[in-house]
Amino acid sequence: MNLFTQMRGHVLDTLADMTAEGLLPAGLDTAAITVEPPRDAAHGDMATNAAMVLAKPAGQNPREIATELARRLATDPRIQTADVAGPGFINLRLSDRLWQGVVGDILSEGEGFGRSTMGQGKRVNVEYVSANPTGPLHVGHTRGAVFGDALASLLAYAGYDVTREYYINDGGAQVDVLARSVYLRYLEARGQDVAFVDGTYPGDYLIPVGQALAEVHGDDLVGKPESEWLEEIRDFATDAMMHLIREDLASLGVEMDVFFSEKSLYGTGRIEAALKALDDxxxxxxxVLEPPKGKTPEDWEPREQTLFRSTAHGDDVDRPVKKSDGGWTYFAPDIAYHYDKVERGFDMLIDVFGADHGGYVKRMKAAVSALSDGRVSLDIKLCQLVKLWKNGEPFKMSKRAGNFVTLRDVVEQVGPGVTRFHMLTRKNDAPLDFDFDKVLEQSKDNPVFYVQYAHARVASVLRKAAEAGIDVSDAALQAADLSGLTHEAELNVARKLAEWPRLVEIAARTNEPHRVAFYLYELASDFHSLWNRGNDEPALRFVQEGDSATSQAKIALAKAVAVVISAGLGILGVEAVDEMR
Structure with missing residues (x-):
């Protein structure tokens, strides 16, 4: 139950009554009317901009519309007061009974509370990670993996049919470099001295790959020209790296539905088919393109190329799809890959890229718009860099990787849940500091600890209540009389709980799973505040000695908090613990 949607419906019904009575002209557009929390909680529980939105098209004074609308809204028993503020906003203060009802709804619906049908089963493809299969995933990939996985879970929770996809970049020159690097490790495994020249991958993670290759071929490939082993070793090495990458993802709790190979686009006519669709x-x-900005005629040579008229779909310049030598540009297979997604029948596409792909956004959106005739939307989310810190200093090296910190390094030090939550404590396009000491700190300043601690406290309350002989079964708590939950600290928690369904829809609509992490921290803060007040005010304690009925009502509120925290952490892929260790 989305209480804000419910109240918006009541506002719209009241406006319809005013229209039927001739107080407002017919045919007014109400799409921009909102009911949401006011900026200042002191002003009320909800606020609506209805009068401000309708004043100009209605040709009326906004305060006059607001005054009449507020008068009518105040007659609803769910609304304690409806006050006009400023030029025509209406602040609503709702009855305690409504907030108490939210607690009951949560206990009845369980983790279904907040689930939305907003997505209406639309098919969404979320492509994320998609790292080159040349080594283990590094910390930059970790952020994209967490963001993409949490976004996919959020969209599924909001009613979309979600496919998680990994695009294997196995069609470019970097895979040839991988094959040459593995060949060096193969020679090393056969007892030869080798030197890793610039451009090859020196990480220790290729040692077992070279040894495995040696077990298969013995000395058969030693001294052979590259033309005889490159293709075979390229496939062997790619398979080994994808096995490693799958294990990396599994350590973080990420499981893909589809792994799509770039290589499968070459020599199969699929690139040609995508470009023909555009040509048609x-x-x-x-x-011939204009010279790039900042270039002078001396260092730029005009040449005729095959171009995609991406400017017809919002890009800044047209883009080459074929080089002057007849080979494909990097953009061509990407067009074909997204054409494949369109042909698979997705309604929405989401790509999660690293920060260095910012220049790719407009051209890729133009391609999808052209290929789908505007039917399929593409949202590209860029994940900014992660800076690692330990003992107050930058944390940089991983000997196994050669020159970067791996995903596995991070997960092994702090655990998957802590890693995932902290990767979502900033919006994806903002830089993120990941301090190994702080993320393990047990304090309010550590968001994941603070949220998990709230869930653990509820579990503790349930255990203690049961030990005291209080029935805290689901049936008993659902049947509890909640009318005694009237203290402002208790109602604040209920108000925050009521925001959950609205928060889910906003986060899903904007593709911003970090909003869930922020919300959970705020809910935990309100709950901890109520808990701490109970230390000074015995009447606020969850277990009231000798009064099972009152205890059950208060415990019902605590259980509702745990239900929502568990649901939110589930979206983020973080465990909701019952005790802290």
Missing amino acids: KGLIYEG
């Missing part, structure tokens, strides 16, 4: 729309042509 008049969007492929032979032309």
Whole structure:
């Protein structure tokens, strides 16, 4: 139950009554009318902009509309007061009974409370990580993996049919470099001295790959020309790296539905088919691009290329899809890959890229818009860099990787749950500091500890109540009389709980799973505040000695907090613990 949607419906019904009575003209657009928490909680529980939205098209004074609307809204028993503020906003203060009802709804619906049908089963493809299969995942990939996985879970929770996808970049020159690097490790495994020249991968993670290759071939490949082993070793090494990457993802709790190979696009006619689809729309042509900004005629040579008219779909410049030598540009297989997604029938596409892919956003959106005739939307989320700290200093090296900190390094030090939560404590396009000492600190300043501690406290209350002979079964708590939950600290918790369904829909609509982490911290803060007040005010303690009925009502509120925290942590892929260790 989304209480804010419910109240918005009541506002719209009241406006319809005013229209029927001739107080407002017919045909007014009400789409922009909102009911949401006021900026200042002191002003009330909810606020609506209805009068402000309708004043101009209605040709009326906003305060006059607001005054009449507020008068009518105040007659609803669920609304204690409806006050007009400023030029025409209406602040609503709701009855205690409504907030008490939220607690009952949560206990009845369980973790279904907050689930939405907003997505209406629309098919969404979320592509994330998609790292080159040349080594283990590093900390930068970790942020994209967590963000993409949490976003996929959030969208599923909001009613979308979600496919998690990994695009294997196994069609480019970097995979040839991987094969040459593995060949060096193979020679090393056969007792030869080798030197890793610039451009090869020196990480220790390739040692077992070289040894495995040696077990298969013995000395058969020693001294052979590259043309005889490159393709075979490239496939062997790619398979080994993808096995390693899958294990990395599993350590973080990430499981993909689809692994799509870039290599499968080459030599199969799929790139040609995608470009023909664009050509049929008049969007492929032979032309010469203007020199890039900042270039002078001396260091730029105009040449005719095959171009995609991406400017017809919002890009800044048209983009080459074929080089002057006849080979494909990097953009061509990406067009074909997204054409495949469109052809698979997805309604929405989401790509999660690293910060260095910012220049790719407009061209990729233009391609999807052209290929789908605007039917399929593409949202590209860029994840900014992660800076690692330990003992107050930058943490940089991983000997096994060669020159970067791996995903596994991070997970092994702090655990998957802590890693995931902290990767979502900033919006994806903001830089993130990951301090190994602080993320393990047991304090309010550590968000994941603070949220998990709230859940553990509820579990503790349930154990103590049961030991005291109080029935805390689901049936008993659902049947509890909640009318005694009237203290402002208790109602504050209920108000925050009521925001959960709305928060889910906003986060899903904006593709921003970090909002869930922020909300959980705020809910935990309100709950801990109530708990701490109970230390000074015995009447606020959850277990009231000798009064089972009152205890059950208060414990019902605590249980509702645990239900929502568990649901939110589930979206983030973090465990809701029953005790802290």
